[in-house]
Every structure is written in structure tokens, then in C-alpha cells.
Amino acid sequence: MSDPEPCRIKQEDTEELIDVMVKEESEDEEKHHVKSENETQSKTEHSIVAVKALTCTQCGKSFRRNYDLKGHMRTHTGEKPFTCTQCGKSFTQLPYLHKHMRIHPGERPHKCDQCSKLFFIFSELKEHLRVHTKEKPSCSVCGKSFTRQSSLRRHQKIHTGVKEFVCLECGKSFVTAAHLRLHQMIHTGERQYVCSHCNKRFGHLSVLKVHEMTHTGEKPYTCSQCGKSFTQLSNLHQHMMIHTGEKKHKCDQCGKTFLRPYELQKHLRVHTKERPYSCPECGKSFTRLAYLNAHQHVHTGVREHVCFECEKTFITAKDLKRHQMTHMAERPHVCSHCNKAFRDLGCLKSHVKIHSGVKPHRCDQCGKTFLRATHLKDHLRVHTKEKP
DSSP states (O other): OOOOOOOOOOHHHHHHHHHHHHHHHHHHHHHTTOOOSSOOOOHHHHSOOOSSOEEOTTTOOEESSHHHHHHHHHHHHOOOOEEOTTTOOEESSHHHHHHHHTTSOOOOOEEOTTTOOEESSHHHHHHHTHHHHOOOOBOTTTOOBOSSHHHHHHHHHHHHOOOOEEOTTTOOEESSHHHHHHHHHHHHOOOOEEOTTTOOEESOHHHHHHHHHHHHOOOOEEOTTTOOEESSHHHHHHHHHHHHOOOOEEOTTTOOEESSHHHHHHHHHHHHOOOOEEOTTTOOEESSHHHHHHHHHHHHOOOOEEOTTTOOEESSHHHHHHHHHHHHTOOOEEOTTTOOEESSHHHHHHHHHHHHOOOOEEOTTTOOEESSHHHHHHHHHHHHOOOO
């Protein structure tokens, strides 16, 4: 039996998982100027090459410093010159060794003057101080903020579209080294973490733990304001802005307001009809990447979500959850007008419009209004002569 495909993780969850996977890389970005006591680098190696960039002959990636290129080349050669004197483990980069040294007891000379916490290297202290100052560098394009400067730099590549990390096996390119490493597991077969529920394999324990929550229903992070629970801490932080944040980003088309600039940008596609994400299989396009990802399961046919009551399988977790309510007979959303109960909030909201009399969907041909968008769509065939 072949290994299942690696999991597809939601966009908002992936950021937290990638942070776990690339923390070492991020620290390398911030600390590449640190010198080893045992290895001195010449000024020539560290100086910026102004005339032309230094290019890796293996993958074509360019660097401004000899030091950076030299460190990068070790990812291809497998050379690990930095060795821990405590346990003998070796590393390709000096910052990786510094990070590793934290597991061994030793001197932590850098002390926080706010809470007295000690750190092994100064950059860790500098990063920690943001907890006290509440400083969060933000993206100039979409306004999203980050606790780490390196996380912001990694995020900004999403907007530039630059995919500089290339898989030597198949030529596919990626925005970050972490995404490349995750992809390379398809070729190397490094997926030693197995889900006990469905036998799906993962290359990282953190990814497996998040996946298992789709089976167990565990949501360990709870909002103190409304009690809503989440599988990821980052999702809770995102949700909390509903309670604490001011909606200052306003749509000039319909007046709707949003907490974040990128939410407004997504919303504007409703008016512009822009659908930038297209399915390579059937050409169907979507306003959001998450919708495209969900749609693509239709083509793969992978039904990884299993109902433990009747063993019926489903393509998405949402479909499974909807199905499970048939076993629980749960209809928690009750109409205040007629006491009719519904399984999900969306159905209740749609139903309430019957009582309010509001018909928000208007035909621009004849002015007739409709309760639901699907009713308007059906009506438009009268004008277009299109047959269902």
C-alpha cells in the first residue's frame, strides 16, 4: 500500500506550523553575522558584493555575501562543520548550533530587565522584549503584524510572488525553504509520523498533532469572551480581534467594514468579480485560495474524514461535521420568531430573512428582488433565455 499524500493544511494554520519548522532558518536570517570563536571569517567574505550577486551553481539562488553563499552550499553538500562539544551533534550553520545548545545546561548571559528571564544569545533577548513592548512589525501591503522580523520578511514573499527555493527532483519552486522541505518529503519518503486513526503519514510531529484534531474534535484554545474554541492558537488570536479590534477598513462600494486590510481586499472581489485562483484540472475559478483547495478534493477523490459512528467517509471535514449531526440530532440554532431549529448558523440566518421580509438580491434588468442569491440566479434566465 502506497503512502497517502501529505496533508493539505488550511492557510491560516499553515503559518503556525511553518513557524515551528523554520525557526532555525529565521534565526539564521537574523544572526548570520555572528562569528565563531573557532572559525574567523575574513572581511572579504563578509563584505557586500556590490558589482554582481553570488549565485549557487546547484539551484541558481543568489546571495549578496560570500558567507551566505558558503552557508547555503552546505544544504547541497551535507557538510556540517559546527559541532556541539556536549553531545557531538553537528550543524550546517552556527546559529543552529547556538539554538541546539539551549538543551544543555549552561551560562545564559543575556538578562531581560523587565522579568529577569535569561537567554543564551542576545538576539533571543531582543525578540523576547517585544512581549513587554508589544512591538509587532507589520506588512506594508496588507497590514498583518508579526512578533519576529524574519516572519514578516518571509510573509512579504507572498505578495512579491518570488519563489526562489527550487526542488532539484522535479523543478517545482516555493516561496520559503520550509515549504520546499515539506514538499521534498514526497520524494524522500520522510514521513515517519503516522496518524493512529487513518494511517496518514506526516514528516513533522506538529503537523500530525494538528491533523489528529480533525478526528478527535479537540479544540484546546478557547476564547475568554464568547467561549468559542479553536484547534490553533493563531486562529484564536485572529478571532479575538472580533472582540477587541476596531473595524476601520471600509468598502467604498457597500459600506461594509473590516478589521484588516487584506479582509477588505478579499471582500472587494465580490464587487469586481475577480477570481484569481483557478483549478488546473477543470478551470473553475475561485475568489479565495482556501476555496480552491477545498474544491480540488473533488478531483483527487481522497475521502480522509471518517465518521466513527457508521464508518462513512467524506472529502472535507465540513462535510463530516454536517453528517455527524444526523447521528447527534443536534440542532442548536433556534429561530426566535417560530422556534424552528437548524443544524448550522448559516441555515438559521437564511431562514430568518423569511420573517424580516428583506429581499437583498435585486435583478438589474427589471428591478425584481429575491430572498436568496440562488433565486435571483434562476430568475436571470428569464432575461438571458438560458435553459437550466
